[in-house]
Amino acid sequence: xxxxxxxxxxxxxxxxxxxxxxxxxxPLLWMAIAGFKAKTEVLSTPFRFFPERWLVxxxxxxxQDSMFLKxxxxxxxxxxxxxxxSLAINASAxxxxxRLEFRFKRVLWVxxxxxxxxxxxxxxxxxxxVVTKLQMLDTLAVLVLPGVASAGHMFFIRQFYLNIPLALxxxxxxxxxxxxxxxxxxxxxxxxxxxVIVGIGSYLGYWNSFVWPTMTxxxxxxxxxxxxxxxxxxxxxxxMGMLMAGSSLxxxxxxxxxxxxxxxxxxxxKISGLK
Numbered sequence: 639x640x641x642x643x644x645x646x647x648x649x650x651x652x653x654x655x656x657x658x659x660x661x662x663x664x665p666l667l668w669m670a671i672a673g674f675k676a677k678t679e680v681l682s683t684p685f686r687f688f689p690e691r692w693l694v695x696x697x698x699x700x701x702q703d704s705m706f707l708k709x710x711x712x713x714x715x716x717x718x719x720x721x722x723x724s725l726a727i728n729a730s731a732x733x734x735x736x737r738l739e740f741r742f743k744r745v746l747w748v749x750x751x752x753x754x755x756x757x758x759x760x761x762x763x764x765x766x767x768v769v770t771k772l773q774m775l776d777t778l779a780v781l782v783l784p785g786v787a788s789a790g791h792m793f794f795i796r797q798f799y800l801n802i803p804l805a806l807x808x809x810x811x812x813x814x815x816x817x818x819x820x821x822x823x824x825x826x827x828x829x830x831x832x833x834v835i836v837g838i839g840s841y842l843g844y845w846n847s848f849v850w851p852t853m854t855x856x857x858x859x860x861x862x863x864x865x866x867x868x869x870x871x872x873x874x875x876x877x878m879g880m881l882m883a884g885s886s887l888x889x890x891x892x893x894x895x896x897x898x899x900x901x902x903x904x905x906x907x908k909i910s911g912l913k
């Protein structure tokens with residue numbers, strides 16, 4: 639009897655999982671299929687999930703557009719650089735706040751945490767004024783540098799570092815290791831699961847950014863992928879089929895990233911839930 643209940647429980651859990659996954663994946667699946675529709679059929683009424691006639695022209699046209707490929711490459715390179723710098727800076731700051739003692743440490747940490755409660759939109763204008771005076775407009779630096787330091791990521795990594803046994807650090811200090819060597823040889827190798835979470839979060843934040851690139855980038859050679867896709871709603875407002883095709887292809891790098899790191903993402907989530 640207990641075995642039947644266990645089997646029934648597993649079936650229910652699997653059914654719920656399939657239902658949730660179907661709901662979550664439905665928009666992505668519809669977007670990919672809509673890329674095969676004619677431009678007048680994407681938003682036609684009554685709603686049709688599948689196209690009346692499958693057209694591959696939208697995907698062919700978008701792949702033949704050099705601007706699309708350039709935007710994908712530039713955005714991917716910028717996202718990787720942003721994620722790498724985010725890990726380096728936030729991990730270093732997290733180690734300092736977790737392990738080192740210095741004057742005004744608590745005050746500085748409270749100041750850092752307070753920035754988590756300031757909406758990004760609230761400082762857009764002031765941030766734009768700063769980067770303008772620094773002559774950073776229309777450069778890759780204006781997309782990467784302003785958002786590298788993140789209080790949320792510092793807090794997340796710091797909580798992980800606080801749970802690393804202090805005995806490891808004390809043993810290294812006795813052996814003559816400096817703080818930098820302890821950080822690079824002890825803390826960094828143990829940080830892989832939490833780094834995956836922070837790195838992917840930083841990557842996605844950069845990849846999906848639209849407002850800030852639109853404000854700071856006017857050079858078409860530096861257009862980010864979201865800026866490029868926005869042209870289908872303004873300059874090419876009727877080409878909804880190509881917009882769906884481009885959006886589907888733009889989602890591929892992120893999907894591949896999740897497939898590669900999925901087990902580390904799950905491990906990082908488990909670790910964060912135990913802290």
